[in-house]
Amino acid sequence: MTSEQRQRLLAPAASKDPVPPPSSSLPPQRKVSTACSSCRSRKARCSGTAPCDWCTKHNLACRIDESTDSRRKINIKRRIESLEGDCDVLTRILESLRNSGVTRMRSLLQLIRSNASLEELRLFVDDRLANARTLDSALEDDEVPMPDDTVFKIPRRVMDIKRLADQPVFRVPAKPWTRVTDDDDFVSHLISLYFTWRHSCFPCIDRDLFIRDMRAAKLSSLFCSPFLVNAVLADACAYSDYAEAYEYPSDPSTRGTHFYQEAKRCFEQEDGYSTIATVQGLTVLSTCACLMGKDRRGWIYQGQLAFAAKELERTLALTPPGPVTDKSETERAIGVTLWGLYITTIAHAFAYQKPPLVERPRYPYPPSCHDDDSPLWHPYPQGGDGLEGHFKCYLNSLSSLTTIVDEWCTLLFDGFTKPALDEIRDMAKKADRLLLEWEMALQPCLRIESGRVILPHVLCLHMYYHDIRITVTELAGAAVYGADKWSSPDRHPAHMSLSSARQIAWLMDVHRSLWGIDLFPASHIQWITVSMFTLLGALDDPANQEAFVALTAAAKVAARRWPIAKGTLRAIQLTARKMGVRMPPETDALFLDFEKEIWGARGRKGLRSLYPNFAVLTGSLRDEEVELDKFLEKEDGVDASDLEEQEEIEL
Structure with missing residues (x-):
């Protein structure tokens, strides 16, 4: 390449008088923040005029919606006001749910479930709830009778980390056992709590047979029924911290009441027919009523329980013998049931200073033994490995302890004769002696020893x-x-x-x-x-x-x-x-x-x-x-x- 050719490639030297660029003579290009509907649909650049260049060229109707411009201050302000309005409506709805009586709260819930808009909910709250505080306070204790086919389901709650990590000991289905909820996880949570904290102390259910039949989800099961399941769930709610354990989350006194009411309904439907599950359910429900502070009703259930237990023994004595396996399972369940209700009712009689309503079972003491397949006790919901529960030894010792209490209650609270002072003194000495003998005879697995x-x-x-x-x-x-x-x-x-x-x-x-x-x-x-x-x-x-x-x-x-x-x-x-x-x-x-x-x-x-x-x-x-x-x-x-x-x- 010659030097002349190289010189042609060089840029000309800048002149001393600067010349403005050619574009400076054109008007500045306006930034378009909102496109018309046609350009938005085809995702193309819009001139921003009305009509725009594209719509003019193709003879189209040009419409620009300025409310879609998120960069306009007026629209940002309008959006903030809309969000604040929605928040205010939701806050008032929540306040109404907390403070309203049963009737009005259910009306609001039904409106929400009908996919009503926020504006409709706002009008309902303003027009029908705001001026009804006096009426609400008068209605909040009322029990509104509902038809049997009405199903109330607990809404699912937002999961927290603790709940996401929850691993129930027993996985069981909610259906067909309860109408209150269809959440299998929540029902499994409650069942696991019951067998961890309540049943292990005062057992009246054969745990393995109950869990087996509940998992089978068959209403014809011998060892499980809707009445028994709802009674257990009502009792177990006291051990749960989940919002679903309350019928109304803002009212602590409603813990377990939804399952309790459902258990009562199921019991009425059994129409006096006594089964193993019926006797077990009455035992659980009477205890649950007492813990809810309704023990005047609980004693009514115990009176029904005494009759149901006798009816169960009479019915089963007339039942034709079945397969050997079924017979052994039934006898085992009856033994646990009758001794369990005896233990529970005597403990209640002793605490309430009442005469015992149930006689000592004709079945022998539950045997005390250490089987290789003995059920484990799991520290639910803490988590951790299962520990040997020694449940058979426990039930045997609890049964023998109950017989001592039974003698005392029969003497003092039979309601027919007032015992003489010498009888009371002698009975106290006898009870003291029997208690010391009982303590000395405890199995090693039931003793309180350091390091265990x-x-x-x-x-x-x-x-x-x-x-x-x-x-x-x-x-x-x-x-x-x-x-x-x-x-x-x-x-x-x-x-x-x-x-x-x-x-x-x-x-x-x-x-x-x-x-x-x-x-x-x-x-x-x-x-x-x-x-x-x-x-x-x-x-x-x-x-x-x-x-x-x-x-x-x-x-x-x-x-x-x-x-x-x-x-x-x-x-x-x-x-x-x-x-x-x-x-x-x-x-x-x-x-x-x-x-x-x-x-x-x-x-x-x-x-x-x-x-x-x-x-x-x-x-x-x-x-x-x-x-x-x-x-x-x-x-x-x-x-x-x-x-x-x-x-x-x-x-």
Whole structure:
């Protein structure tokens, strides 16, 4: 290439007088922020004029919607106002659901389920709910009868991390057993809770046969029924922290009530026909009613239970023998059922100072043995490996302990004759001897020994033992010695009642250290309550103070889950005031929080309990109502007119 050619490739030198670029003479290009509908549909650049170049060229109608321009301030402001309006409507809907009575709340739910718009919901809330607060308060306790074919389903909740990691011990279907929910995971969660915390302490169901038949999902099953399943689910809701465990999430008193009502409906449909599942369901439902603070109704169920148990034995005796396998399964289930309801009803009779309604079964004691295929106990929902439950040994020991209690209840509470003082004294000595013999005969797997992992139901067994010692000692002392029951050296509480009360507090500490304090069997409410009442009269002793503080913490936990525990803790608080007892300062904050967060202004709502005030029974508090609801009605100073109306509805 020549030098001349190379020179032609060089750019010309810049002149001293700059020349503006040619484009500077054209008008600046306008940025288009909104396209017309035609250009938007074909995803092409639009000139932004009306009509635009494309629509003019093709003779099309040009329409530009400026509201789609997200960069215009007026549209951003309009969008914010729309979102704020929607938020306001949703907030008012949520407030209406929280505060409305049953009838209006269901109307709103039905409107939501009909795919109504937010504007329609806003009008409903404004026009029909805003001016109905007075009517709502009058209706909120009403039970609206619904047709049998109405199905109420629990809406699914947003999952949290803890729930996503939940692994129920037993996987069972919701259908066809309950109409309340079709969520298999939630039903499996409740069933697992029941067999972990409730059934293991007071068993009345053959767990393996029940789970097998529930998984089969056949209504013709012998060992499972809708009545039994809904009763179990109602009882298990107390152990769950899921929102679905409440019928109305904003009302703690409705925990398990949806399953409870469904169980009652199913029982009515059985029309008096007694099966194994019917007797088991009545046992569970009567206990559940007591824990809900409805034990006046619970005793009605126990009366029906006594009849159903006899009817079951008569019916099965007339049933033709079937296959050997079926016969052995049926006999095993009947043995567990009859001993289970005997154990449960005697425990209730002992706690409520009532005559036993069920006779001792003609079946022999459940055998005590260690099988290789013994069921495991799993610490659900904590997770972890299963532990050998020793359930057969446990049921055998609990059955023999119950027979001791039965003798005491039959003597004192038969209702026909008043026992002589010598009989009471002799029976107390006999019970004390039998209890010590029972304790000495315990299997090694049921003993409390250091270095061993003690399962909750084993702890429950020992608490029951100490509760029996307290009750027999206190009631016998009150009957024989009256006001001077502790004046005799051989009746000093330091060696009897107070010692057992401190032992129960220690056993609760063992439970706390091993399994936490948030979950424990409902039967612990009785042991805790009797111990606290017993300790009230001797809080000058530091050991008794320490035990009382520990039991108060556990009682407050129970008060959040069971209405009966809420009522008994309130009774302890009011009894201490009546007795002029200064409770330990460490409990001041606990009771303050209890009054504010748990008891509240309507703590007695729905409480229909004849649970006895133990201080009144033993004479520590005189001239007071012994039944829980009447004691609280008198001492709490709250108008009971609404409660009387509710009682008429329930009964």
